[in-house]
Amino acid sequence: MILEFNSAREILLVRIKGEMDMATAGQIRQSIDNRLQQEKIRYLLLDLSGVTFIDSSGIGVILGRYRNLNRTGGKAAIIKPQVVVKRVLETAGLQKLIPICDNEGECLRLLTGANH
Amino acid sequence: MTLHNRMKLEFLGLPENVSFSRVVVATFASQLGFTLDDLEEIKVATSEAVSNAIIHGYQNQPGGVIRLESCLGNDWLEIKIEDDGVGIANIEQAMQPAYTTCSERMGLGFSFMQSFMDEVKVESAVNRGTRIILRKLVKVNNAHSMTEH
Ligand SMILES: Nc1ncnc2c1ncn2[C@@H]1O[C@H](COP(=O)(O)OP(=O)(O)OP(=O)(O)O)[C@@H](O)[C@H]1O
Numbered sequence A: 001m002i003l004e005f006n007s008a009r010e011i012l013l014v015r016i017k018g019e020m021d022m023a024t025a026g027q028i029r030q031s032i033d034n035r036l037q038q039e040k041i042r043y044l045l046l047d048l049s050g051v052t053f054i055d056s057s058g059i060g061v062i063l064g065r066y067r068n069l070n071r072t073g074g075k076a077a078i079i080k081p082q083v084v085v086k087r088v089l090e091t092a093g094l095q096k097l098i099p100i101c102d103n104e105g106e107c108l109r110l111l112t113g114a115n116h
Numbered sequence B: 001m002t003l004h005n006r007m008k009l010e011f012l013g014l015p016e017n018v019s020f021s022r023v024v025v026a027t028f029a030s031q032l033g034f035t036l037d038d039l040e041e042i043k044v045a046t047s048e049a050v051s052n053a054i055i056h057g058y059q060n061q062p063g064g065v066i067r068l069e070s071c072l073g074n075d076w077l078e079i080k081i082e083d084d085g086v087g088i089a090n091i092e093q094a095m096q097p098a099y100t101t102c103s104e105r106m107g108l109g110f111s112f113m114q115s116f117m118d119e120v121k122v123e124s125a126v127n128r129g130t131r132i133i134l135r136k137l138v139k140v141n142n143a144h145s146m147t148e149h
């Protein structure tokens, strides 16, 4: 599992590659929470295009970060999940809480309401 | 319900074995006419049952043994996942969507097993352990396309 971070202004983009399950959930949670604490982030973008598997442990990490952000007025979005991953996310009803977008621009427009 | 193939696996309840066990089960299941989508669903359901055995059954303590057995029939797959952990006092409640005894979790595991498999059975005794039985049928269309071509 590989994590890549990119932040600008109040936006944190996290690119996750590999599998999101109970073996990797702890590390993903920790790394993202560290970044969210260090910087003033309002918009969390999770690029899942490199994620090949997700189960309830992985979804728990995403929902947990979403809830924490939500408490401080922040927002989250998911970018380009692979078909198999998207099906699991939708079975959990995640798209009702966190928008799933095709690219970063679409995500930012949706979250900030601006034309990036 | 003729049995065509069977395999048994015993492993320690460690996080790194969750990925290992779901890949083994999906590879075994691929002997039948399951679609790639079906195999992904089988992976998620296996992952949920094995993760639950480690997280809840053995409370994340290393050393617990998980037994997994899988059978293949003509058009069906059965997976049994067993732990000797704390057990479940109220199975009906545990299987309710969004029910969890762990504040960090979402209670999605049993819902996924039920969405992705055709049958989910839970047998459990407090302080003895839990056995999850999952069954999935090969859909008629796939079974036909295997024999007709
Ligand atoms: N093998 C097991 N041994 C003991 N208790 C279990 C076992 N499997 C499930 N449970 C109990 O059933 C509850 C519901 O399980 P389920 O998988 O649906 O949700 P979860 O594991 O709590 O959350 P998630 O699966 O979303 O991470 C668990 O919180 C736990 O109390």
Ligand SMILES: [Mg+2]
Residues within 6 Å of the ligand: A056, B048, B051, B052, B108, B109, B110
């Ligand atoms: Mg679970």
